[in-house]
Amino acid sequence: MRKYNFCAGPAALPEPVLQQAQLELMDWRGLGCSVMEVSHRSPEFVEVAERAEQDLRDLLKVPDNYKVLFLQGGATGQFSAIPWNLFGAGSKQADFIHSGQWAAKAIKEARRYGDVNVVATSEDRNFSYVPAQNSWQQSEGAAYLHYTPNETIGGIEFDYVPEVDCPLVADMSSNILSCPIDVEKFGVIYAGAQKNIGPSGIAVALVRDDLLDRAMKDIPRSLSWKVAADAGSMDNTPPTFAWYLSGLVFQWLKAQGGVEAMAQQAAKKSSLLYEFLDGSDFFSSPVEKSSRSRMNVPFVLADERLDKPFLQEAEAAGLLSLKGHRSVGGMRASLYNAVPFEAVKALVAFMADFEARKG
Structure with a gap:
């Protein structure tokens, strides 16, 4: 039986997508072999690639x-690719x-390839809020400004898009496709797939055409956006x-009503969990209300000695991967597009029961 998966990544995939992949695994499109076994340059796979891009x-x-x-290389690969591709124009x-x-x-x-100016930080309060733009100290002539919207x-999640004079670069790995965005406000948007797009092993980058010719001349071929675009x-x-x-996930998203529908679901799911946390004396959220993420909800127990029993009982109840990141501890529920509302209802019901028994 499928359980409710709150993993931050690799994350839950839509069940209809998994079912279709299962059906097609041994015999894709009547070819007598798997999609994994055909040439990436075959007409059949080129069609897959072109449709994915268009969707x-x-x-x-x-x-x-x-x-x-x-x-390839995930979002981490783009941490290197971005300076290589944008530091070559002066x-x-x-x-x-x-x-x-x-x-x-x-x-x-x-910093391995150039100078970095940190225009704003929320480190003073353990990254529990989004810095307001009026606090920034931007530099003149920067090649780009980079931020992580979620x-x-x-x-934490930004509720605004920064207004800057240089190309704006955004790592949307954990909130892409969860709400509409105005792509024209950005020079580059990139995202690792393993949260809201698909399985790990691939990343997506949207790159404005005028930025393709700004690479350093000795850029590694595998990191060049222009090489990738031309090919x-x-x-x-x-x-x-x-x-x-x-x-397949893009097709599923379209069938659900697109990113507009996902935004409504994200608000509904996260609101239910945050409302429970705010009404509890046993659980709490460490993130300032105005900066709370719709995708990733960290929370802590009043008595950390109960962390281990909470996780053990949650897993026994079919609620998976609620342990917080090793660097911060506590708990975390990731509510990506493929996580159904029923999963959040089940989580809140379990938390209420746990509080009633242990509080």
């Missing part, structure tokens, strides 16, 4: 002057908003199964 363009309303790239300085551990990783990697570990994301053999599954 993603439709879902996010991606303008024609943006390339949609399917890349400026080798980048502005960053330091909002948590994933922003920190991106900052650390960018921090998976800390559970249709097939300069080398891509992770075909992850690409195929991501395409």
Whole structure:
């Protein structure tokens, strides 16, 4: 029996997608073999790739002057690719908003190739809030400004898009496809797949055309957006199964009503959990209310000695992967698109029962 999976990533996938992949695993499209066993350059797989791109363009309303790239290396690979691709047009300085551990990783990697100016940080309160834009100290002539709209570990989410003069780069790994976005406000949007797109092993990048010629001249070929764009994301053999599954997720999202419907579901799911936390003396959220993520909800128990029993009983009740990130402890429920509302109802019911018995 399927259980409710609250893992932060690799995360839950829609059941209809898994069922379709199961049906097609041994004999895809009547070819007598799996999609994993055909050439990525075959007409059949090229059709899969083209449809996945078009469906993603439709879902996010991606303008024609943006390339949609399917890349390897996950979002972490893009921490390196971004400075390599954007530090070649003169400026080798980048502005960053330091909002948590994933922003920190991106900052650390960018410093290998140029100068980093941290325009704002929420480190003073353990990354429990989103820095207001009026507190920023931006630099002149920056090659780009990078931020992480949703921090998976800390559970904070920006409720605004930064307004900047340089290209805006966003790591949307954990909130892409969860609400409509105005792509034209960004120079680059990138995301690891294993949260709201598909399985691990592939990343998506939306890159505005005018940024494809800003790479450093000695950029590694495998990190070049221009090389990937010119080759249709097939300069080398891509992770075909992850690409195929991501395409199935895009089709599922369209059938559900698109990102508008996902935004409504995200609000409904997260509100239910936050309302319970705010009404409890036993559980609490460490994140400021105005900065709370709809995708990742960290919470703590009043007595941390009960953490282990809570997790053991939750798993026995079919509620999986609620342990918080090792760096912060506590609990965390990730409520990505594929996590149904019924899962959150079951979680809240379990938490209420646990509190009644242990509080």
